[in-house]
Amino acid sequence: MKTWRLDAGAQTLVFACDDGLARVVYWGAELPEAEDLAQIAASARNDLTGGMMDVLAPLSLSPDQGFAGQAGLVLTDALGAPLEPRFAFDRAEISPNSIAFHARAEGLRLTHLIEAQPTGVFTLQTLLEADAPLRVQWLAAPVLPAPQLADHMIDVAGRWIGEFRLQSVPWSAGIRLREARTGRSGHEHPPYVLLPELGCSKTAGRAFGLHYAWSGGHRMLAEELPDGRRQVQFGHASGSERAAGTRFASAVLIAAYSDSGLGGIGAAFQRDIRDRVVQWPDPARPRPVHYNCWEAIYFNHSLADLSAIATRAADLGAERFVLDDGWFGRRDDDTTSLGDWVMDRRKWPEGLAPLIAHVKSLGMSFGLWFEPEMVNPNSDLYRAHPDWRLGPADQVTGRNQMVLDLARPEVRSYLFDAISAILAEYDIDYIKWDHNRLLPVVDAGQALGSYALLDALRAAHPNVEIESCASGGGRIDAGILARTHRVWLSDSNDALERLRMQHDAALFLPSAITGSHVGPRHCHTSGRVLPMGFRAWVAAARHMGFEMDPRELTEPEAAELRAITAWYKQNRAWMMAGVILPLDSADPAVVAEMQLAADGSRFVVFAGQAEASEQILPRPLRLAGLEPAARYQLCLRNPQDRPPQSRGPNALKTGALTLSGAALMSAGITLPVAWPATMWVVEAIRL
Incomplete structure (x- = not known):
């Protein structure tokens, strides 16, 4: 068995391969440099029991037709007759920040390219070449396992003037399938999914995130097999490759991991989009009003x-x-x-x-x-x-x-x-x-x-x-x-x-x-x-x-x-060079986030009162991403926006507060009473 690893920021991927296609045997927090990869691969091997085949088909980077779940590659010849290739490992091209796995079948070459980006994400892409024209019904980007210690996934829905609505969907036996067939990323199902583990919130816990970098309509499936294994596949919308050809490629799949909640996934994706994906004409130019x-x-x-x-x-x-x-x-x-x-x-x-x-x-x-x-x-x-x-x-x-x-x-x-x-x-x-x-x-x-x-x-x-x-x-x-x-x-x-x-x-x-x-x-x-x-x-x-x-x-x-x-x-x-950290609000009527400077030296809290609260007084708002031992001075930028009913001794209404990062993340801050359609703005600097 051959093994390899790649590290990007705070995450590690470990791959293993016998004779067929490579597979991911570990995706998660960065492993120690001396980790024995052969032992990681061995620890991922499953048992067998009744009602199963004599060999468990692996969840490879492109699950093939022998796999019990959804295949990662569905082909026909140019006339529409099904093809069921069996790929054999050819070679791995390794550089300090990337691995390209090459495999062959009769007349076909399949490449899985995985790169560790300096922004802390992985990018993954599948390439298919053929000696003779064929038709691609489905070509998934390299397939990753989904977390086991999870009871739900979060995908995105929406409509015109009502975009980016997060949906929590339980994991269960079978398939969660979303397909955007409108010819664009879509209001209805933009190409993202979040995979939180149990206990994950916006500010704490482990989570995984995927973003398919394609504008022309896509397909996502999240599958739990009868044996309990889970996979997530992204690719172009099925059937969108309308002509026979000899070269096909998935779009790039961007993968992020966080041990600081969903906000950590957001921070990773934000940095990657801003610092790698977007090609600025003048990166130093301020974002104009x-x-x-x-x-x-x-x-x-x-x-x-x-x-x-x-x-x-x-x-x-x-x-x-x-x-x-x-x-x-x-x-x-x-x-x-x-x-x-x-x-x-x-x-x-x-x-x-x-x-x-x-x-x-x-x-x-x-x-x-x-x-x-x-x-x-x-x-x-x-x-x-x-x-x-x-x-x-x-x-x-x-x-x-x-x-x-x-x-x-x-x-x-x-x-x-x-x-x-x-x-x-x-x-x-x-x-x-x-x-x-x-x-x-x-x-x-x-x-x-x-x-x-x-x-x-x-x-x-x-x-x-x-x-x-x-x-x-x-x-x-x-x-x-x-x-x-x-x-x-x-x-x-x-x-x-x-x-x-x-x-x-x-x-x-x-x-x-x-x-x-x-x-x-x-x-x-x-x-x-x-x-x-x-x-x-x-x-x-x-x-x-x-x-x-x-x-x-x-x-x-x-x-x-x-x-x-x-x-x-x-x-x-x-603000534009920093990250947005969504906050867990104890009051569902309050939508709150922090914008944290890249060096951590300052931040601003935006806390929007979207509707009237159920309770009389505001609940404390806990912050995130701060240095526990550091001290921060906070002031309310807009105390004049308080309503006439706000008549108590709330400290932020009248002056600055100085608190440790530990206090701000554990106890939080108490804001004044607010009418709906009020945005409290709290500025802070690290002393």
Whole structure:
């Protein structure tokens, strides 16, 4: 038996192989350097009993057809006849930070590539090569065992304006299967799963996490076999490889381990996305405060209105002005002109130059909205090239639009030229890249074509940042984030909904890429009216922006927004470089988290009162991630937000507190009474 190990941060993988495919025999906390790997592999061997085969088929990196559970590879020949290859171990290529396991079957070569990343995660990918064309029905990324000391898993569901809803699902005999077949990562089932062990909370306990870095629709299965073994598989949506071929690859699967609760998984994923996956045009540039005009004007563009709005937005602290949908073709509503990426001279007789000059004179940069992957049937492009659509001619449209087939080089070439011409003509440093309908077919080629177009534009315009927006949060994954720099978490600007959404999304996404905007006084998606302070603090907890008509603000509202925006600017450098740690709240009405500096020298607590509490007084809030022996000085940033009923001697209302990390993590802090839609902000420094 051969054995190998890889270490990434605080986790270790141990592999073993006899004659077939390699398998994982250990995944967990970092093992001692002198650990005997042969003994680890021996300790993982199972017994046999009645009702079983005479040899227990291993849970390999690609479980084969002899395995009692779901196979990791399902193939047919080019005509559809099933193939059941038996792979034999060939060799292992070893480097200090990676292992590539190579195996062969007749006419086939299978490679499992595992890399230890400097951010503390593992990345895993499966590659298949064939001598003759074949069809892939299912190709899983390298398969990992799921923890045994666990009674549930956590996956993610959602909908438009209600993204990132965590679901706790019991482990039981059989399969938990989730499949995103909409052609994008999806609001409904983004490609993540968390695997907590018994007793795991947000701040304590052991947990494992997986993130499949693919934007084109995926499949996840978590299986418990009759013998008790558990596996988790991720791959492209079944059947999405629509053509026969000789080379196929899964996307990269990102694996994290934590012994500090679910928050430790979140911290690992945050660091990995921010420091490895995202390719920043200028990593040293502070994350600028956005202004987006969509909920101010919709399609009703005029230079006078937008210039006045830009002036007001800059006065409030905006640093980037983004012109949204409506500037091109004859785009007066969402029924027309997608695909016609030329200036609408009715609205913009001199083009965008006068608006951009005004925006630049205010000290802001300029961004522009595109939706390149889509086309309206009512467009010059579609009338000229109906054959460029993806799917049948009689398909049902979504938001009055169809999808362009980006697997076709001529489609990508047209889009590249059209977008590149706009970027070359105008001083634009930002694209809001939207994706507002589901795909009519699940096609891996479409996702790869989108990647190729983004890669080409990034190479040609390396200083332009790109935001991934897909009806809000419909395409958020490490595959798209390798080519973009920000995500629009949701089309909902309702701060109460955003409070919960941002909190749960922090188990996967860093602050630096998570866009959050101060919406209108009267929310356009929920109808709620919320206080300016609450709206602004929720936005300041991530990459901050505004998305309303700033001319509607009263002077007290404007003054409060200016002050909170200034606070964001003063603190964004260390916040964006640190980690978000979700806190366990004893009160379910309170959604709380810490943002901790990378060096641990300071932190801020955001504690949002989402609804009225069941009990009269606030319950203590325990903190996390601190040095037990260190002393921290805390102060409440916004005591003025307390309601009239808050009349007691709460210490944070009147001055600073100095407490040890041990006290803060064991006893916690007691906040003042709060009305719903209040965000308490507690700042702290390590003394």
